[in-house]
């Protein structure tokens with residue numbers, strides 16, 4: 001499938017497209033490091049939040065521990081600055097099968113989708129590290145932008161609505177990332193552009209997985225809730241933003 005076809009449902013799902021002013025900032029040479037570092041962190045966070053969801057809602061303690069052990073070397077690299085990033089490719093594997101806990105209303109379907117998603121996000125994380133190495137971008141810690149927090153504060157506090165909302169937020173983050181990779185690709189050099197295009201396919205599937213899971217878990221029609229989060233998301237993208245990051249708003 002050509003990527004224009006992948007993007008069509010994404011562009012329909014998102015209530016606005018990325019402002020040109022953001023693209024102009026993002027393709028500047030001096031912003032390459034913030035874009036790459038923030039992208040790197042987004043990949044880790046995508047893996048962490050998917051893992052948090054299955055640990056909280058779906059698996060027994062033993063499976064939860066195996067999941068944590070899988071993520072650990074990736075987190076150690078970022079949070080403790082320990083380990084050689086080149087070793088991480090070989091560490092992206094689960095040593096045990098992950099099974100639903102006995103009283104979980106969420107079954108193997110959610111677990112399998114999320115485990116695949118985590119594996120892909122950790123692979124992307126590794127690929128961003130490779131790119132950073134090639135472009136001579138050194139990792140340094142940066143502050144998170146307002147985007148994810150700006151959506152998560154609208155998440156309901158009771159179940160299953162809280163989980164449904166988190167899955168919808170996950171879908172928006174994936175979809176927006178996908179849209180931005182496609183916007184950036186034609187303006188950056190070939191190596192980076194090809195990498196962004198290679199991410200579209202999996203991120204497009206991730207957004208659909210999140211939505212399908214949200215609808216599966218909800219005992220109500222989620223259409224209305226999707227459009228509420230769509231409005232919140234569009235506002236975060238279109239309104240002026242002092243901060244410049246991968247998911248920031250219109251550069252102020």
Ligand SMILES: [Fe+2]
Pocket residue numbers: 043046120121124203
């Ligand atoms: Fe990713």
Ligand SMILES: [Fe+2]
Pocket residue numbers: 046121174202203206
């Ligand atoms: Fe993703």
